[in-house]
Amino acid sequence: MSDTPMEAAPFAEKAPDAPVRVLSEGLASWLLVSPLAILLAIFLVIPISVIVTVSFWGYNEWDFYPDFTFENYEYLLTSAVTFDTYVKTFSYVLMAWAFTAAIGFAVAYFLAFHVRSTVWQVALFLVCTVPFWTSNIIRMISWIPFLGRNGLANEVLLQAGLIETPLEFLLFSDFAVVLAFVHLYTLFMVVPIFNSMMRIDRSLIEAARDNGASPFQILTNVILPLSKPGLMIGSIFVVTLVMGDFITVRFMSGSQSASVGRIIQNEIALLQYPAAAASAVVLLITVLIMIAVMLRLVDIRKEL
Amino acid sequence: MDRTETKGVSRRALLKGTAAVGAAAVGSGVIGAPMIWAQNIKDVTLRQFGTGVSNLNEVAEKVKEDLGFTLQMTALDSDSVTQRAATQPKSFDIADIEYWICKKVWGAGNLQAMDVSRIENYDKIVGIFKSGKLTPESTIAQGTAPHSVGFVPEPGARAFADEQTNWMTLIPTIYNADTLGIRPDLIGRPINNWSELLNPEFKGKASILDISAIGIMDMAMVCESMGEIQYGDKGNMTQEEIDKTIAIFIEAKRAGQFRAFWKSFDESVNLMASGEVVIQSMWSPAITAVKSKGIPCVYQPLEEGYRSWGGGLGLSANLSGLELDAAYEYINWYLSGWVGGFLMRQGYYSAVPETSKLFMSENEWGYWFEGKEATEVITNPQGSPMAQVGEVRDGGSFEERMGRVACWNAVMDENKYMVRKWNEFIAA
Structure with missing residues (x-):
């Protein structure tokens, strides 16, 4: 708040005749906060309250009706399916996170420290975003003919004499799912990590070098800790996207794997809205806990 | 400027109106029944939704031509169709749904029963949809047989009638007998049983559809064929039967x-x-689509018989007055043959084959319905070739195919349980 008068001052000097209206501080903060508060209330708080409410309702073949039953949660929390799908989803999250973080960090490091000219940095950064010009689904589906039994990848390997029979695990497998996730979401890591790295004071690196640190020590002791906020923001993106995904898992596993998102999608398709709402609430809580833990590890606000 | 434009528009509207009346006259001539046309029927728009199978733009165009009013088509997958029929009654006038979906959503009260006495070709509708029997001797297959959910005792009733009444839930439109699709070139030997789906010979090369209500039936056909399970009714399994079936899969x-x-x-x-x-x-048009790429694909008739499905048109409970009249006109037109011929040339069956025959050539009728050798190249309505001279239809004639239905697509009493077990299968 204290910044506002300072910034407003030059403006007032340029137009001295304009009447300056001073709102009482209380009213001003109410007005400033209300647009966001109203938006959040309409598009976040109300929908989530509806979902929570419906999750306690009952349902039959064609209808769902107000009720107060714990049946949806009871089934959800005791079913082996839920346990299996969460284990599966977590394993996707873990793998997708590890690969996107490693690749994202490497790409950002290259952009920030190896490319010296700003023009090239911007140009190469834009190149990274090129895949985003086509839709998510197209980028994912184009893997299917490529990885198939008679696809390009297998044909090349067969002709090169590296394999004798087509590799079956390339498509409709966990490998394919993780590959698609990494392809789709690495940029969400590159951008924030690159941003963090660009803020690192170059003199810190020189100081480390002057003090005899090896390039590896500089990486682990200087650059990595200072890139942590970016890494964490990217991780939040990747973790939440993968936790809620249903379409990538469906297409790349050939519908053979279940993720939490797919279970919810199935329940909606079968008109079991209350069950879907209960699943959504549990998923929401899980994701919130995960993010809370991640925020504990790095204080993003302090380090931004 | 203003005046001429107004004039132009009204003249065009007038011309259009005349054309519609003319078309209506032609249409009624073909159907051979007198139709009383309200002048404003051309302003009617009926909104129909259903699966892609029969929601074809060609039909909407022909309706405009023959009947003069507008039919808006929305094609959805079967889950979305169920959802819409059950939860959004105001969003449609005509529901093109399957009989098992009807069993599921009729109780929601969003559809109204149809007066059979207003259906001109009712007597010619095949027996499957009325008594449940193709011929007087045939036995009724398991599952949700169309006739069992085809009638209600009186308008407004939420429960189905046991026998034919004057009130029909759905007017049957198309149906077919489904089986397994195979790639004969990659298999290289005859396939005669449903159990082949789980034959280790095809390890990593088999697939089943992930729509629980239909997939469970295919599973049951397989398990029964393997001799693992004897079902009381594949269309209405007990929890124990569901457990065993899912465990095998x-x-x-x-x-x-x-x-x-x-x-x-x-x-x-x-x-x-x-x-x-x-x-x-696989579904029959999918076989056609594979074949049209020049890849051999057979809709393999199997010893245990077919899993069958049927669809029909239902009227929204919100329809009344002129719109309701138009809907009845549309249904009568639907059964009068053109649509039937159009759909039969794609490999489906029409509910009133007699009238469809009038819209098919002798060669087409022989190939699609009677199971005879094609005497000329068979093409689909879009003109691409479907069968060469001398080929016969997989599975043979109408009686051979529809007479060997082992079970109908169904909704079970244990549906909720089944869906949960299905999720276990997917998550396994």
Whole structure:
């Protein structure tokens, strides 16, 4: 708040005749906060309250009706399916996170420290975003003919004499799912990590070098800790996207794997809205806990 | 300027109106029944939704031509169709749904029963939809047989009638007998039983559809064929039967029997055409689509018989007055033959084959309905060739195919339980 008068001052000097209206501080903060508060209330708080409410309702073949039953949660929390799908989803999250973080960090490091000219940095950064010009689904589906039994990848390997029979695990497998996730979401890591790295004071690196640190020590002791906020923001993106995904898992596993998102999608398709709402609430809580833990590890606000 | 434009518009509207009346006159001539046309019927717009199978733009165009009013088509997958019929009654006038979906959503009260006395060709509708029997001797197949959910005792009733009444829930439109699709070139030997789906010979090359209500029936056909389970009624399994069925398939899945599961029509086409899968549950137009790419694909008749499905048109409970009259006109027109011929030339069956015959050539009728050799190249309505001279239809004639239905697509009493077990199968 204290910044506002300072910034407003030059403006007032340029137009001295304009009447300056001073709102009482209380009213001003109410007005400033209300647009966001109203938006959040309409598009976040109300929908989530509806979902929570419906999750306690009952349902039959064609209808769902107000009720107060714990049946949806009871089934959800005791079913082996839920346990299996969460284990599966977590394993996707873990793998997708590890690969996107490693690749994202490497790409950002290259952009920030190896490319010296700003023009090239911007140009190469834009190149990274090129895949985003086509839709998510197209980028994912184009893997299917490529990885198939008679696809390009297998044909090349067969002709090169590296394999004798087509590799079956390339498509409709966990490998394919993780590959698609990494392809789709690495940029969400590159951008924030690159941003963090660009803020690192170059003199810190020189100081480390002057003090005899090896390039590896500089990486682990200087650059990595200072890139942590970016890494964490990217991780939040990747973790939440993968936790809620249903379409990538469906297409790349050939519908053979279940993720939490797919279970919810199935329940909606079968008109079991209350069950879907209960699943959504549990998923929401899980994701919130995960993010809370991640925020504990790095204080993003302090380090931004 | 203003005046001329107004004039122009009204003149055009007048011309259009005359054309519609003319078309109506022609249409009524073809159907051979007198129709009383309200002048404003051309302003009526009926909104129909259903699966892609019969929601074809050609039909809407022909309706405009023959009847003068507008039919808006929305094509959805079967889950979305169920959802809309059950939860959004105001969003449609005509529901093109399957009989098992009707069983599921009729209780929601969003559809109104139809007065049979207003259906001109009712007497010519095949027996499957009325008494449940194709011929007086045939036995009724398991599952949700169309006639069992085809009638209600009186308008407004939420429960189905046991026999034919004057009030029909759905007017049957198309139906077919489904079986497994195979790639004969990649299998290289005869396939005669449903149990082949789980034959380890096809490990990693089999697929089944991931729509629980239909997939469970294909599973049951397989388990019964393997001799593992004897079902009381495949269309209405007990919890124990569901458990056993799913257990057999979970075991197969873990052993790597399946390459993928499919949910939409095009997925099944791609799996088959790319050679990822050589044997799978399939729908008849998907076979056609694979064949039209020049890839051999057979809709294999199997000893245990077919899993069958049927669809029909239902009227929204909100329809009344002129719109309701238009809807009845539309239904009478639907059964009068043109649509039937159009759909039969794609491999489906029409509810009133007699009238469809009038819109098919002798060669087409012989090939599609009577199971005879094609005497000329058979093409689909879009003109691409479907069969060469001398070829016969997979499975033979109408009686041979529809007479060997083992069970109908169904909703079970244990549906909720079944869906949960299905999720276990997918998550396994």
